[in-house]
Amino acid sequence: MAILEATKIHKSYGNKLNKQSVLSGLDISIEEGEFVGIMGSSGSGKTTLLNVLSSIDQISNGSITIEGTEISNMKEKQLAEFRKNHLGFIFQEYNLLDTLTVKENILLPLSITNTPKKIANEKFEHVARELGILELKNKYPNEISGGQKQRTSAARAFIHDPSIIFADEPTGALDSKSASDLLNKLSELNQRRTATIVMVTHDPVAASYCSRVIFIKDGTIYTQLNKGEESRQVFFNDIIKTQGVLGGVQNEH
Amino acid sequence: MSINVLMLRNLRKNIRNYYLYVFALVFSVALYFAFVTLQYDPSMDAVEGSIKGGAAIKAASVLLVAIVSIFLLYANTIFIKRRGKEIGLFQLIGMTKNKIFRILSAENFILYFGSLILGIAVGFSVSRLILMILFKIMGIDAIASLRFSTPALVQTLIVFFVIYLLIMLMNYGFIKRQSILSLFRVTSTTEGNVKKLSIFEMIIGIAGIGLILLGYSISSRLFSGDLTSMTQLSIAMITILASVIIGTYLFYKGSVSFIFHLIRKKKNGYLNIKEVLSLSSIMFRMKSNAILLTVITTVSALALGLLSLSYISFYSAEKNAKLYVPSDFVLTDIDDAERFKEALVADNLVFTEKKTEVILVDVNMEKVLGETPKSSGIVSKIMPLPVISENELEGIDVSPDETYFTKTSSALDNLISLKDEGPIEFKGTHEVIPQTYTTINKDAPILGYFTGGGLPVAIVDETVFERLQNNLDPALQKKSSLNIGIDMKERASVEQANDLFQNMNFKKGSITDSQLETKNNQKQNMGLIMFIVAFLGLTFLITSGCILYFKQMDESENEKPSYTILRKLGFTQGDLLRGIQMKQLFNFGIPLVIGLLHSYFAVKSGWFFFGTELMTPMILVMLLYTALYSVFAVLSVFYYKKVIKESL
Numbered sequence: 001m002a003i004l005e006a007t008k009i010h011k012s013y014g015n016k017l018n019k020q021s022v023l024s025g026l027d028i029s030i031e032e033g034e035f036v037g038i039m040g041s042s043g044s045g046k047t048t049l050l051n052v053l054s055s056i057d058q059i060s061n062g063s064i065t066i067e068g069t070e071i072s073n074m075k076e077k078q079l080a081e082f083r084k085n086h087l088g089f090i091f092q093e094y095n096l097l098d099t100l101t102v103k104e105n106i107l108l109p110l111s112i113t114n115t116p117k118k119i120a121n122e123k124f125e126h127v128a129r130e131l132g133i134l135e136l137k138n139k140y141p142n143e144i145s146g147g148q149k150q151r152t153s154a155a156r157a158f159i160h161d162p163s164i165i166f167a168d169e170p171t172g173a174l175d176s177k178s179a180s181d182l183l184n185k186l187s188e189l190n191q192r193r194t195a196t197i198v199m200v201t202h203d204p205v206a207a208s209y210c211s212r213v214i215f216i217k218d219g220t221i222y223t224q225l226n227k228g229e230e231s232r233q234v235f236f237n238d239i240i241k242t243q244g245v246l247g248g249v250q251n252e253h
Numbered sequence: 254m255s256i257n258v259l260m261l262r263n264l265r266k267n268i269r270n271y272y273l274y275v276f277a278l279v280f281s282v283a284l285y286f287a288f289v290t291l292q293y294d295p296s297m298d299a300v301e302g303s304i305k306g307g308a309a310i311k312a313a314s315v316l317l318v319a320i321v322s323i324f325l326l327y328a329n330t331i332f333i334k335r336r337g338k339e340i341g342l343f344q345l346i347g348m349t350k351n352k353i354f355r356i357l358s359a360e361n362f363i364l365y366f367g368s369l370i371l372g373i374a375v376g377f378s379v380s381r382l383i384l385m386i387l388f389k390i391m392g393i394d395a396i397a398s399l400r401f402s403t404p405a406l407v408q409t410l411i412v413f414f415v416i417y418l419l420i421m422l423m424n425y426g427f428i429k430r431q432s433i434l435s436l437f438r439v440t441s442t443t444e445g446n447v448k449k450l451s452i453f454e455m456i457i458g459i460a461g462i463g464l465i466l467l468g469y470s471i472s473s474r475l476f477s478g479d480l481t482s483m484t485q486l487s488i489a490m491i492t493i494l495a496s497v498i499i500g501t502y503l504f505y506k507g508s509v510s511f512i513f514h515l516i517r518k519k520k521n522g523y524l525n526i527k528e529v530l531s532l533s534s535i536m537f538r539m540k541s542n543a544i545l546l547t548v549i550t551t552v553s554a555l556a557l558g559l560l561s562l563s564y565i566s567f568y569s570a571e572k573n574a575k576l577y578v579p580s581d582f583v584l585t586d587i588d589d590a591e592r593f594k595e596a597l598v599a600d601n602l603v604f605t606e607k608k609t610e611v612i613l614v615d616v617n618m619e620k621v622l623g624e625t626p627k628s629s630g631i632v633s634k635i636m637p638l639p640v641i642s643e644n645e646l647e648g649i650d651v652s653p654d655e656t657y658f659t660k661t662s663s664a665l666d667n668l669i670s671l672k673d674e675g676p677i678e679f680k681g682t683h684e685v686i687p688q689t690y691t692t693i694n695k696d697a698p699i700l701g702y703f704t705g706g707g708l709p710v711a712i713v714d715e716t717v718f719e720r721l722q723n724n725l726d727p728a729l730q731k732k733s734s735l736n737i738g739i740d741m742k743e744r745a746s747v748e749q750a751n752d753l754f755q756n757m758n759f760k761k762g763s764i765t766d767s768q769l770e771t772k773n774n775q776k777q778n779m780g781l782i783m784f785i786v787a788f789l790g791l792t793f794l795i796t797s798g799c800i801l802y803f804k805q806m807d808e809s810e811n812e813k814p815s816y817t818i819l820r821k822l823g824f825t826q827g828d829l830l831r832g833i834q835m836k837q838l839f840n841f842g843i844p845l846v847i848g849l850l851h852s853y854f855a856v857k858s859g860w861f862f863f864g865t866e867l868m869t870p871m872i873l874v875m876l877l878y879t880a881l882y883s884v885f886a887v888l889s890v891f892y893y894k895k896v897i898k899e900s901l
Contacts, residue, residue: 056821056901077825084823095818099533103522111525112823120523137522156822 003163003196004030004053009062009072011048011219022048023059024219030164033194035187037201037210039243045219047168050200054087054166055079067163084112088157092169094149096141102152103128103137109160127155130192131185147178151185158189167199171206183209204243208236215246222246260356263339264363274328275368277799281321282372282413284792287380288314289405294384313785317792322416324796329420331803333357333427335810344433354428358421365417373409377401390567391780392773458511461503468497469850472858497851501550505543509843510536526824530832535839538808545804549797550844554851556790557878561856561871562863563783567776569864574772576662576865577701580607580738581747582754585700586763590737596753603742604750609645611703611736613637613729614679614721616711621675621690635680637729639703640711642718646698653714656690659697662707663861671709679717681724686717699736702764733764794878798885801841805889809896816900826897833893841886849875 011023022045030036040046051057053064055071064072066086074082088109089095096105103124110120128134131151136144141152150170157165167186171179187209190197199210207213209232215222225242227235268275292310336357343353472493475486513536520528539546566573581604584590590606597604619634643651651657661671671692679686690711697710704710713721741747751769759765816829853871860867 054821077827080820080823080825080828082823083821087823089821091818095814095821097529097533097815097818099537100524100529101522104517104524104529104533107523108529108819109822111523111529112828117521117523121521124522 002029003032004028004064004066004198006053006064007062009052009064010060011045011052011057012060022219023052025062026216026220028053028214028221030196030198032196033190035190035197035199035209035211037199037207037213038216039200039202039204039207039213039239040216040222041202041246044216046200046202046216049216050166050168050198053198054089054164055083084109085160086163088160088162088165090150090153090157090165090167090170092172094141094146094153094173096149096152096156098141101138101140102133102144105141105152106155106159109156113160115160123159127159130189131155131158145178146174147181150174150178150182154182154186154189158193158195161193161195164196164198167197169201169203170199171201171203176205179203179206204236204239207239208232213239215242217246260360263356264360267336267360271332271364274332275364277328277796278325278365278368279372279375280795281324281792282369282409283376283379284788285314285317285321285412286373286376286405286409287383288317288788289408290377290380290402291384291387293402293405294400309781309785313789316789318412320789320792320796322419324800325416326419326423327800328803329423330427331807333424334807337431340428340431341433350428354425357424357428361420361424362417365413365420369410369413373406376409387780387784390784391777454507455511457503457507459508461500461506461508464496464500465504466500468493468500469854471496472854475858476861498547498551501847501851502543502547504847505539505546507540509539526819526828527832527835529819530829531836531839534808534812534836535843539843542804545800546844549800550848550851552793553797553844553848553878554855556786556793557848557852557874558855559786560783560790560878561852561874562860563779563786564870564874565856565860565866566863567779567783568870569866570772570775570779572865573775574768576696576707578766578768578771579696579698579700580740580768581750582739582765582767583700584737584739584759584763584765585702585731585733585735586760586765587735587737589757589759589763589765590739592759593739593754593757596757597739597750600749600753602746602750602753605740605742607738607740609641609699609736609738611639611641611699611731611734612718612722612725613703613731614640614681614711615726615729617678617680617685618671621672621677636708638708638711639697639699640679640713640718640721641699642715643712644715646712649693649712651712651714653716654688655714656688656717657695657712658690658692658709659695659712660692661709663865665707679711679713679721681721682726683724684720686720688713688717698738700764700766702766703731703736732762790878791881794881798882801844802885802889802892805837805840806892809889809893813896813900816897820897820901826894829897830890830894833897834890837886837890837893841882841889845879845882849879 006026006028008025008027009023010021010025012019012021014020026049028049038046038049048057052059055064055074059072062072063070066082069082069086071079071082096102097108100108106124106128107120110123115123124137125134128137131154133148133151133155136148136152141149144152150173154170157167170186171182174182183206186197186199189195199206201207211227213225213227215224223242223246225235225238230238288310292314340353340357343356344350471489475489475493513532517524517528517532517536524533582593584593594604594606614637615635616638617635622634643649649657656677658671674689674691676687676689679688692709697704699710701707741750747769751767754765754767755770819829820826852875856871857867860871864870
C-alpha cells in the first residue's frame with residue numbers, strides 16, 4: 001500500500017509576469033516501509049519537493065495524499081496537527097534547540113500530543129538505546145559531537161512512530177565515519193520499525209543505503225533505481241553512473 | 254549606484270527596523286526639551302523661588318541627560334549589531350572602513366537630527382501641558398503660558414549633539430574592531446554558551462536569594478530602635494544597599510536558572526511548549542544579562558521608592574496638617590486671638606473658639622517604653638509631655654490616678670513604640686505623682702508646637718492638673734501655655750478667613766498656625782519634588798521598558814530558527830505564541846516584581862517620616878507603574894507574533 005501518493009504536483013515561485021517553475025508535474029509514490037532517496041543536482045528542486053511533501057510548503061497545483069489524507073488544501077492549523085501526528089524530520093543542521101537537553105529535545109514531539117509521561121519515558125529509553133545516545137540524555141547540544149547531535153535529531157524524528165520520516169541531507173554536516181554510523185542506524189530502524197524514510201541527499205554513498213533512489217532533474221523525475229537484491233557496493237556504482245549521465249549542463253551546440 | 258543613493262535606500266529599508274529607535278529618540282528629546290523649557294520659563298520663578306526649586310530642577314536635568322545618554326548608547330549597540338551583515342558585505346565588495354563609517358554616520362545623522370527636530374516640536378507642544386499639570390499639583394493659581402525659549406533650544410541641541418558624537422565614536426570603534434568574517438557572525442555570538450548548571454552556580458543562586466532576604470530583614474528593623482547611634486544606622490543602611498544590590502545581581506546570575514533548573518528537573522525531560530519557550534530560554538539568557546537587569550531593577554526600585562515616598566507625603570498633606578494644626582486656626586496669644594476674632598466678626602464669619610491650657614511636665618516613662626534598649630540615645634526615659642485637664646475635652650472623664658494618652662505620630666510610634674498602657678510618674682518640682690495610663694484613639698487636640706510634632710498629650714483629672722500646675726518647672730514651659738483653637742462654622746468660609754489670617758499683623762514671635770496654609774505649604778513643597786521625581790521616574794520607566802523591548806527584538810531574531818524547528822514538528826503559531834506570552838511574563842515580570850519588592854521594603858522602612866498613610870498611595874503608585882510597564886511586554890509579544898509568523 002502506498003503511504004504517500006503525489007500526483008502532478010506543480011510548484012512555482014514569483015508572480016504571473018515573472019514565474020519560476022521549480023516542480024513541473026511530478027508524480028511520486030512511496031510504499032510503507034520503504035527507504036527512499038531523492039537525488040539531483042543543485043537547483044533541481046529536491047529540497048522544494050521534500051518541503052511540499054512534508055507540508056511545510058504549499059504546492060501550486062496537483063495533489064498529495066499521505067495515508068489517504070489529502071494534505072494539499074489543508075489549513076495551517078490542520079497541517080500542524082497532521083505534522084505532529086504523522087511526520088518526523090531530520091535536518092542537515094541538526095536543528096536541535098540549544099537550550100534543551102538531549103532528552104528534552106527528543107521528547108518534544110510527544111509533549112505536543114500530550115502523551116502520558118510514563119509511556120513517553122519508555123519510548124525515549126527504547127529509541128535512545130537503539131541510537132546509542134541514552135547516556136547523553138542530560139547533556140546540552142553544544143556539549144556533544146555532530147554525529148551525536150544528528151542521532152539525537154533522528155531519535156526525535158522516530159520517537160512518536162510517524163508514518164513518514166523526512167530527512168534533508170542528514171549527513172551533509174558529518175564526517176564520513178559519523179555519516180556511515182548514522183546511515184547504518186537509519187536503515188536498521190527502517191527495517192526494525194518498518195519506518196518509512198524519505199531522504200534528500202546529493203551524496204551517492206548516503207543514497208546507496210536506500211532501497212530506491214529517485215533522480216530529479218529540472219523539476220521532474222529523471223529516472224529511478226531499485227536496489228533489489230544487489231549489494232550496496234553494486235548499487236553505489238549504479239548510482240554513480242546515473243549521476244554521471246544526469247550531471248552537468250547539457251551542451252547546447 | 255552612487256553612495257548617496259545607496260545610503261538613502263538603506264535608510265528607507267531600515268526605517269522599519271529603526272522605528273522604535275526613532276520613537277525612543279523623539280521621546281527622550283521631547284522630554285528633555287520640555288524639562289529645559291520649564292527650567293528657563295519665567296513663570297517657573299514662583300515655583301523655583303519658593304523652595305530652592307531651581308537647584309532641584311537643575312539636578313534633575315543633569316540626571317535626565319545621564320539616563321537618556323545611557324539609553325541611546327545602549328539602543329545604538331543593539332541596532333548596529335543588526336547591521337553587521339551589511340557592513341561585512343560592504344567590506345567584501347571593497348569599501349574601506351572609513352567609507353562605511355561615513356555612510357553610516359550620514360545615515361545616522363539624517364535619522365538622528367530628523368528625530369531631534371521632531372522631538373523638539375513635540376517637547377514644545379507638551380511643555381505647556383506639563384506646566385499646567387505642575388501648577389495643578391502644587392495648587393498654584395497661575396496661567397500656564399509658554400514662550401519658545403532659545404536657551405532651552407540651544408541647551409537641548411548641545412546635549413544631543415554631544416550624545417550623537419558619542420554614538421559615532423562607538424560606531425567607529427565597532428567598525429574598526431571587526432573583520433569581515435566576524436561581522437558575518439556577529440549576531441550569533443552575542444549570548445553565552447549553554448552549559449550545565451554547576452554546583453558553583455547553585456551556591457550563587459542560593460546566596461543571591463539569601464542576600465536579598467538579609468537586606469529586607471535588616472531594613473525592616475532599621476528604625477525599630479535596635480540601632481541607636483548614627484554610625485550604626487549608616488552602617489546598617491550601607492549593608493542593606495550592598496546586600497540587596499549584590500543579591501539582585503546574583504539572583505539574575507544564578508537564582509533564576511537555579512529555580513528553573515529545579516522545576517525542569519522535576520519534569521524529567523518532558524517539557525511542554527510553554528516550558529520549552531519560557532523556562533529553558535530565560536534560564537540562560539537572564540544569566541548573560543545579569544548586569545543590565547540588575548541596573549534596571551535597582552533604578553526602577555529607586556524610582557518607585559522615591560515616587561511612593563513623595564506621593565505618600567503629598568497624599569498625607571491634609572492629614573498631617575490636621576494633626577499638626579487640629580483646629581482651622583490656632584493662636585497662642587490672647588491679644589492676637591482677640592484681634593483675629595474681631596476681623597472675623599467684621600466680615601460676618603461665624604466661628605467657634607476653644608481655649609485650652611497646656612502645661613509641660615517631665616514624665617518618667619521608664620516602664621512603658623517598648624523594646625527600646627535602655628541605653629537608647631534617641632529616646633530618654635524622662636520626657637517632657639504636654640498635659641491638659643479632662644475638662645478641656647468633652648465626653649472624657651479620668652479618675653485621679655489615671656491618665657489618657659492621645660495617639661502619637663506614626664514616625665514617633667515607629668521610633669519609640671510605647672506600650673498601650675502602664676505605670677508612669679509625673680515629676681513636678683516638689684512631688685512625684687504616680688499614674689497608670691491608657692492610650693486612647695484620639696488625635697492630639699492641641700497645636701504641634703506643644704507636642705513637638707508628635708508626642709502624646711496626657712489628659713489628666715482636674716485635681717491632678719491643679720497639683721501639677723502648682724508644681725511647674727518654669728524652664729520646661731513654652732512661651733505661651735494657651736492653645737486657642739478657632740474653627741469656622743462653614744467650611745466654605747475657611748478660605749476667606751485664611752486670607753484675613755494671613756493679612757493680620759500678629760505680635761512678633763508669637764506662634765500662630767492655619768491648617769489650610771500648612772496643608773498648602775506641604776502640597777507645594779511635595780508637589781514640586783513629586784513632579785520632578787515623577788518626571789524622572791517616567792523617563793526611567795520608558796527607557797528601561799524600551800531597553801527590555803529592544804533586547805526582546807534581538808532575542809526573537811536569534812530564536813527564529815527554533816521557531817522554525819518547532820513549527821515543523823507540528824506546533825501551531827498559537828501554541829508558540831502562548832509559550833511566548835509565558836516567556837514575556839517572566840522576562841518582564843521578574844525584574845518588575847523584584848523592583849516592586851525592593852521598593853516596598855525600602856518604603857516600608859522609613860515611610861513614617863514622610864506621612865501618615867502607607868498602603869493607599871504606595872499601591873496606587875505601584876499599580877500605575879506596573880500598568881505602564883506592561884505596555885512594553887505587550888508590544889514585545891506583538892513583535893514575537895510577527896517573527897513566529899515569518900519563521901516557517
